[in-house]
Amino acid sequence: ERTFALFKPDAYPRHTKQLLKQVLAKGLSVVVQEEVVLSTEIAERIYSDMASFPVFKRLVEFVTSAPVLVLVLEGSDAIAVWRELAGPTNPRTAKFEARNSLRAKYGTTAQMNAVHAS
Structure with a gap:
């Protein structure tokens, strides 16, 4: 099985090594890994489930x-x-x-919470 993951600006690149170590320790392998600057359009698609929430605009601005x-990521x-590894939002x-x-370890706010899990 595969899943999409994103290390947000508050965690990348500062905590990348620690984050990847924990991902691998959970038995997941990294199939694709690429640094990008997200466009507003892509960020809005990633967070489309939050479009009706007041935080949506700030979240999109933050990740872009x-x-x-x-x-x-790939694994059983x-x-x-x-x-589960990402934890509560x-x-x-x-x-x-x-x-x-x-x-819990690397996030500071609901918006600046280190990672995106979908």
Whole structure:
């Protein structure tokens, strides 16, 4: 199984080595890894499920403000494994519910939460 992953500007490139180490430790392999600067159009598509929320515009502005690392991860139950590793969207919640998640360790706000998991 494959899944899309993104290391956001608050985590990339600063925490890339640590993030990748944890991804690999969970048994996932990196099939595609590319640094990109997302266009507004692509970012809006990635976050289309949030279009009705007030945070949508700020989120799109944030992920298009600097380079990000786009990945395709592969492994058994890759989607579930990646989502669990990412943790709850809000890092404050993640610190209580999933202390070892990427968002608990590297995120600071619901917007600046280190990674995107889809």
